[in-house]
Amino acid sequence: CKKPSTVTIQDFVFSGLRSAGNTSNLIKAAVTPAFVSSFPGLNGLGISAARLDLDLGGVVPLHTHPSANELLLVTQGSILSGFISSSNSVYYKTLSQGDIMVFPQ
């Protein structure tokens, strides 16, 4: 926690998601985080954000969400997105610009 007297508007604003991440890598994807370490206003709120850039053929490797839900909003293009539930059911769909999908914890 910051001392209240040192808090400024900059603690509640994060502009680091304006630019695309570098997708010149093996997975053709880049995740730019807006986590509490760079966005102090999130402290204690239980939320964070990230920007995901995917090149053509890009992929986010299979991963788990042990302690957080995720809400994905497609702002450009389309992606095939999905998850495997804890009971091994598979849910996936092609998402287009403006679609949102939730990934349970």
Ligand SMILES: *[C@@H]1O[C@H](CO)[C@@H](O)[C@H](O)[C@H]1NC(C)=O
């Ligand atoms: C993106 O990453 C690649 C591979 O690391 C690097 O060669 C390239 O310079 C980077 N591009 C930018 C714009 O940072």
